Amino acid sequence: MNFERENIGRMQGYLSGEQPQDSDTIKLNTNENPYPPSPRVEAALRAISSDSLRRYPPPTADDFRDLAAARHGVLRDNIIATRGGDELLRLVLTTFVDPGETIVVTDPTYSLYPVLAQIQDCRIVSVPLLDDWSLPDDFADVANRVGAKLVLVVNPHAPTGSLTGAPALRQIAGRIDGLLLLDEAYADFVDPQLRYDSMEVLRHCDNVISLRTLSKGFSLAGLRFGYGIGASALIQPMLTKTRDSYNLDYISQQLARAALTDMAYAGETWRKVRASRETLGKSLSDIGLEVHPSQTNFLLARVPTGFPDARSLYAGLKERGVLVRYFPEPRLADKLRITVGTDQENERLLAALRLITDR
Ligand SMILES: *Cc1c(COP(=O)(O)O)cnc(C)c1O
Numbered sequence: 419m420n421f422e423r424e425n426i427g428r429m430q431g432y433l434s435g436e437q438p439q440d441s442d443t444i445k446l447n448t449n450e451n452p453y454p455p456s457p458r459v460e461a462a463l464r465a466i467s468s469d470s471l472r473r474y475p476p477p478t479a480d481d482f483r484d485l486a487a488a489r490h491g492v493l494r495d496n497i498i499a500t501r502g503g504d505e506l507l508r509l510v511l512t513t514f515v516d517p518g519e520t521i522v523v524t525d526p527t528y529s530l531y532p533v534l535a536q537i538q539d540c541r542i543v544s545v546p547l548l549d550d551w552s553l554p555d556d557f558a559d560v561a562n563r564v565g566a567k568l569v570l571v572v573n574p575h576a577p578t579g580s581l582t583g584a585p586a587l588r589q590i591a592g593r594i595d596g597l598l599l600l601d602e603a604y605a606d607f608v609d610p611q612l613r614y615d616s617m618e619v620l621r622h623c624d625n626v627i628s629l630r631t632l633s634k635g636f637s638l639a640g641l642r643f644g645y646g647i648g649a650s651a652l653i654q655p656m657l658t659k660t661r662d663s664y665n666l667d668y669i670s671q672q673l674a675r676a677a678l679t680d681m682a683y684a685g686e687t688w689r690k691v692r693a694s695r696e697t698l699g700k701s702l703s704d705i706g707l708e709v710h711p712s713q714t715n716f717l718l719a720r721v722p723t724g725f726p727d728a729r730s731l732y733a734g735l736k737e738r739g740v741l742v743r744y745f746p747e748p749r750l751a752d753k754l755r756i757t758v759g760t761d762q763e764n765e766r767l768l769a770a771l772r773l774i775t776d777r
Contacts, residue, residue: 423539425517425536425537425539426536426537428536429533429536429537430533431533432529432530432533433529434448435447435448435741435743436741438741442739443739443740443741444739444740444741444759444763444766444767445741445757445759446716446740446741446742446756446757446758446759446763446767447741447742447743447755447757448639448743448757449576449604449634449714449715449716449757450633450634450637450639450757451634451635451636451637451639451687451691451715452691452757452758452759452760452763453637453687453690453691453760454637455636455637455638455673455677456636456637456676456677456680456683456684457680457683458676458677458679458680458683459638459673459676459677459680461676462672462673462675462676463669463672463673465672466668466669466672470668471668471669473668474664475664475666475667475668475671476668476671477663477664478498478499478657478661479499479666479671479674480494481671481675482499482645482666482671482674482675482678483497483498483499483645485675485678485679486499486630486645486647486678489678489681490617490647491617492617492620492647493650495650495653495654496647496648496649496650496653497645497646497647497653498645498646498653498656498657498661499643499644499645499665499666499671499674500643500644500645500646500661500665500666501642501643501644501662501665501666501670502631502633502642502643502644503601503603503629503630503631503633503644504530504644505642505644505665506627506629506644506645506646506656507530507531507534507570507599507601507629508534508537509646509656509660509661510568510597510599510627510646510656511534511535511537511538511540511568512538512660513655513656513659513660514567514568514597514652515538515540515567515568516540516567517538517539517540518539518540518541519540519541519565519567519568520540520541520542520543520564520565520566520567521535521540521541521542521543521566521567521568521569521570522542522543522544522545522560522561522564522566522568522569522570523542523543523544523545523569523570524544524545524546524547524553524570524571524572524575525544525545525546525547525749526547526577526578526745526747526749526750527544527570527572527576528570528572528576528601529745531570540567543560543564543566545557545560545561546749547575547578547580550580551575551578551580551710552580552582553571553582553586553590557590558589558590558593558594559593561594561595561596562593562594562595565595566594566595566596567596567597568596568597568598568599569590569594569596569597569598569599570599570601571587571590571598571599571600571601572601572603572604573587573600573601573602573605573616574602574604574605574607574608574712574713574714575714576601576603576604576714576716577716577718577743577745577750577755578710578712578718579710579711579712579713579714579716579717579718580710580711580712580713581608581612581614581713583612583614584614584615584616584618584619587600587616587619587626588618588619588622588623591619591622591623591625591626592622592623594625596625597625597626597627597652598623598625598626598627599626599627599629600616600619600626600627600628600629601629602616602628602629602630603629603630603631603633603634603644604634604635604713604714604715605630605635606634606635606636606684606688607634607635607688607691607692607695607713607714607715608713609692609713612713614713616628617647620647620648620649624649624651624652625649625652626648626649627646627647627648627652627653628646628647628648629644629645629646630644630645630646630647631643631644631645632644632674632677632678634715635684635687635688636677636678636684637684637687638673638674638677641670641673641674642670643666643670643673643674691715691758694758694759694760694761694764695712695715695717695758697761697764698717698756698758698764698767698768699711699712699717701764701768702717702719702756702768702771705768705771705772705775705777706722706724706725706775706777707719707720707721707722707725707754708720708722715757715758716755716756716757716758717755717756717758718750718753718754718755718756719753719754719755719756720752720753721752721753721754725775726774726775727752728744728751728752728753728754729744729746729751731754731771731774731775732744732754734770734774735767735770735771735774738770738773738774739766739770740766740767740770742754742755742756742757742767743755743756743757
């Protein structure tokens with residue numbers, strides 16, 4: 419007997435990037451921050467007593483919500499704290515999208531979206547990005563035409579690194595009939611000179627939710643902590659109805675708060691990542707790869723003809739202890755997605771690449 423719902427029986431689960439447990443591997447495959455979390459996180463961890471685990475944690479992580487609200491210039495009511503950004507995505511789907519309804523994503527996009535759509539048993543329509551990975555001008559019209567209840571846009575984009583400006587996003591939000599989930603998992607790494615500010619979109623449009631995570635910008639992927647920002651009418655149903663009653667444990671709440679009180683430290687890791695993104699991009703280009711400009715902590719590099727193909731490069735790097743990400747999909751199969759590491763890690767990657775490609 420198979421007791422699964424039919425849609426669950428049909429689906430495949432999410433394939434996580436490889437997580438080797440040995441410490442020798444240079445891990446440039448899952449976009450983790452190469453720098454340790456703030457020393458304040460370490461101190462907060464040491465200050466936790468096991469007795470504090472006897473009681474249930476604050477159910478809605480209000481102290482954290484206040485910090486996040488202050489960071490973005492909004493109110494506590496505009497913030498929901500979640501178990502990673504991934505829990506927010508699940509909450510948005512289960513709260514706002516009925517089975518059978520349609521969600522729109524871009525192609526390519528974050529590979530978790532189709533998995534969540536299958537769990538919710540909703541229809542997913544992929545709109546191809548243009549050749550330069552930008553959104554097509556008629557993106558909002560297409561979304562409306564297919565009756566999208568929810569539109570998911572990663573910005574800056576994964577896996578390409580492209581950034582869509584706030585004015586264009588505001589236009590899309592204003593034109594679509596459904597909700598816009600702006601997945602800003604990588605927003606912390608955007609060059610401040612670009613003055614990208616998605617809050618500008620949220621202030622003007624009441625159908626937008628922004629996803630944030632501590633996994634990348636705050637070096638806390640292992641903590642599982644993220645949050646959503648949006649109009650109170652969008653945040654409240656998730657906060658009071660669909661969220662697991664205690665979705666965030668006491669320890670993670672303490673550490674997440676500590677991280678958000680040390681913006682200077684986090685900002686310094688972002689600055690270093692941006693600087694290394696520049697140098698790594700240049701070095702990869704010097705070797706002969708075609709590197710797409712990135713506002714994230716990773717680079718998408720096309721492997722031109724004349725080189726071993728991208729899959730062999732991926733495998734050759736892995737043999738030499740350097741993990742990068744390879745996606746066997748039509749538009750990505752000739753590319754590698756490479757997380758920006760420390761300069762030392764990037765050098766190891768480059769050395770291995772030069773060896774394999776003979777450049
Ligand atoms: C990392 C990531 C997230 C959220 O990850 P969590 O670790 O669950 O916070 C969301 N969207 C994209 C595109 C990501 O890369």
